[in-house]
Every structure is written in structure tokens, then in C-alpha cells.
Amino acid sequence: VALAAKGPVTLWGRDVGWGRSNPRLPGVTLPDRIAVTDDLITACRAQTLLLALPAQVLRPFLDQHAAALNGRALVNTAKGIDLTRLTGPSHLIAQACPDAMVATLTGPSFAADIARGLPTALTLACPDARTGAQLQHQLSTQVLRLYRTTDLIGAELGGALKNVIAIAAGAVIGAGLGESARAAIITRGFAEMTRLATELGARAETLAGLSGLGDLTLTCSSTQSRNFRFGQALGSGVDFDRSTTVEGAATAGAVTEIARQRALDLPIAAMVDRLAKGGISVENAMDNLMTRPLKEE
Numbered sequence: 238v239a240l241a242a243k244g245p246v247t248l249w250g251r252d253v254g255w256g257r258s259n260p261r262l263p264g265v266t267l268p269d270r271i272a273v274t275d276d277l278i279t280a281c282r283a284q285t286l287l288l289a290l291p292a293q294v295l296r297p298f299l300d301q302h303a304a305a306l307n308g309r310a311l312v313n314t315a316k317g318i319d320l321t322r323l324t325g326p327s328h329l330i331a332q333a334c335p336d337a338m339v340a341t342l343t344g345p346s347f348a349a350d351i352a353r354g355l356p357t358a359l360t361l362a363c364p365d366a367r368t369g370a371q372l373q374h375q376l377s378t379q380v381l382r383l384y385r386t387t388d389l390i391g392a393e394l395g396g397a398l399k400n401v402i403a404i405a406a407g408a409v410i411g412a413g414l415g416e417s418a419r420a421a422i423i424t425r426g427f428a429e430m431t432r433l434a435t436e437l438g439a440r441a442e443t444l445a446g447l448s449g450l451g452d453l454t455l456t457c458s459s460t461q462s463r464n465f466r467f468g469q470a471l472g473s474g475v476d477f478d479r480s481t482t483v484e485g486a487a488t489a490g491a492v493t494e495i496a497r498q499r500a501l502d503l504p505i506a507a508m509v510d511r512l513a514k515g516g517i518s519v520e521n522a523m524d525n526l527m528t529r530p531l532k533e534e
């Protein structure tokens with residue numbers, strides 16, 4: 238919707254029967270400049286494609302459609318780590334589409350805010366600096382301000398890992414453990430995010446930017462966030478609609494496996510993994526975190 242301010246946009250979906258107002262974005266009507274199609278070949282005539290799919294869906298989607306996508310600039314927006322490959326979205330895309338230019342657009346942004354034209358700042362991450370600068374200009378608008386980085390690993394991991402911590406923050410609030418506990422989870426969660434990301438080759442300063450700390454702040458503090466609401470439901474013991482996309486649940490599993498393989502200490506992610514699988518109560522998870530051996534900050 239934001240990009241339609243700059244020129245014609247084609248929106249592809251496998252189920253576009255909803256017409257010009259998507260039930261996932263209530264109150265938003267698509268501008269006339271957006272052509273809606275369920276024909277991927279038509280959509281792939283564009284040179285730049287934004288892929289807006291849940292992280293765990295991306296791999297099967299690429300298995301099916303890689304040939305149509307190859308050779309384009311492919312901008313990922315998924316925030317997660319693939320559970321079977323233990324890798325981020327852009328690596329999956331680059332493997333499936335070796336002739337594509339791959340980038341990730343990430344950072345603090347609720348789709349509903351962007352669709353309403355509210356001001357938003359994001360990170361455009363592309364290892365190729367020239368392509369990154371081109372995409373930055375192509376995708377920025379008056380209300381969508383893109384910063385760029387070549388640290389694709391760091392930007393992508395920031396977006397993936399903040400979802401895990403947001404579940405923990407939601408659980409703390411849902412269980413009535415208080416704002417001080419939430420601040421502790423956000424801060425120690427950020428330490429875990431930085432520990433894992435730098436181990437995997439990210440720059441620490443990327444984690445402190447929009448794609449890491451910025452998105453962590455948003456997601457841990459807003460009930461607009463699905464990850465936060467999922468945690469809240471776990472904490473308060475109410476049902477949660479399992480058809481809702483909650484990226485942090487699968488990503489906590491992937492993170493726990495990566496931590497095991499690399500002998501990394503990521504206790505909050507480990508607790509979120511157990512919580513999401515129903516293997517521990519919020520009270521026991523918090524006890525577990527609070528009674529670990531005392532250490533330096």
C-alpha cells in the first residue's frame with residue numbers, strides 16, 4: 238500500500254477472492270494503483286519482488302515457485318529461522334534462486350500502521366552495497382524511511398529473535414509478573430539476541446539498530462503483536478487461535494537447536510521453546526530463569 242504512492246504495484250496471492258479489502262487488514266482498501274492477481278507469472282514481470290510469507294512457509298513456497306522468481310531482486314520480509322534447515326529466509330531464497338539479488342526489509346512495523354500511512358523507519362539489508370542503495374531508494378516513500386546495511390545476517394536475526402523474546406515478555410505480563418520483570422526479559426533477551434547473532438557472524442551494532450532493538454521494543458510492548466499476544470495467552474492461561482502466525486514459536490525451537498549445536502547459553506529462548514510446546518508453566522519457567530547461578534552482567 239505504501240509503495241503505491243510511488244507507482245503501479247502488483248499484489249499476488251494464492252487466494253485473492255477478498256477483492257480490494259483483505260480481512261487480515263480490516264479497514265484498509267487497496268488503492269487503484271495496486272493490481273491484484275493470483276497469476277504468479279504476471280506478478281513476476283516486475284524486476285523487484287517483495288516476498289511476504291511466514292518463515293516456515295517460505296521453503297515449500299520456493300520449492301514450488303523458484304523458477305518464476307529467479308533472476309529478480311527478491312526482498313524478503315519474513316522474520317524467522319527455518320526449522321528444518323536452521324537458516325534465515327534470505328539464505329533459503331539465495332539457495333533456491335541463485336541468479337536473484339537477495340535482500341531483507343525488516344524493522345519495527347505493524348502492517349496495519351504501514352497500510353494506514355503512519356510514519357515508519359525500517360532497515361533494508363543487502364550484502365551487495367550497490368543493490369542495497371538502489372532498493373533503499375526504490376522502496377522509501379515520504380512516510381516509509383529505509384536505512385540500509387550490508388549486514389544481512391544481523392538484520393535478519395534481529396527480526397527473527399525479537400519474536401522469541403516478545404513471547405517471553407507477553408507471558409510475563411499475562412501471568413501478572415509485572416513491568417519490572419518485562420524490562421528484565423527485554424534487556425536479558427537483547428543480550429541473548431546479540432550473543433547468538435554475533436556467534437553467527439552478525440555485527441553487534443546491527444542488533445542495536447531498528448532491525449534488532451527497535452523491533453524488540455515494539456514487539457515486547459504492544460498488544461498489536463501476535464507474538465506478544467501469544468505469550469500473554471500462555472501466561473494468563475487463555476486459549477489462543479493457533480491459525481494465527483506466531484513466528485517466535487518455531488524460531489524458539491530453531492534457536493534452541495542452534496544453541497545446542499554450538500554450546501551457547503540462551504536460557505530465555507530455551508524457556509520460550511518449552512512454553513510454546515506446553516512443556517513448562519510460566520511460573521516454573523520464571524523460577525528456572527531466576528535461580529540460575531549468579532553471574533556478571
Ligand SMILES: NC(=O)C1=CN([C@@H]2O[C@H](COP(=O)(O)OP(=O)(O)OC[C@H]3O[C@@H](n4cnc5c(N)ncnc54)[C@H](O)[C@@H]3O)[C@@H](O)[C@H]2O)C=CC1
Pocket residue numbers: 250251252261289290291292294297298314315316317346347348349481482484
Ligand atoms: N504483519 C506484520 O505486521 C508484519 C509481519 N512481518 C513478517 O512477515 C511475514 C508474514 O507475516 P504476515 O503477512 O503478517 O502473515 P500472515 O499469516 O498474516 O499472512 C501470510 C500470507 O501468506 C499466505 N500464504 C501462506 N502460505 C502460503 C503458500 N504456501 N503460498 C502462498 N501464500 C501463502 C497466506 O495466505 C497469507 O496471505 C512473517 O514472517 C512476519 O513476521 C514483518 C513485519 C510486519
Ligand SMILES: O=C(CO)COP(=O)(O)O
Pocket residue numbers: 316344345346347400403452455456461462463464465482483484
Ligand atoms: O514484526 C512485527 C512488527 O515489527 C509484527 O509482529 P508480530 O508478528 O508479533 O505481530
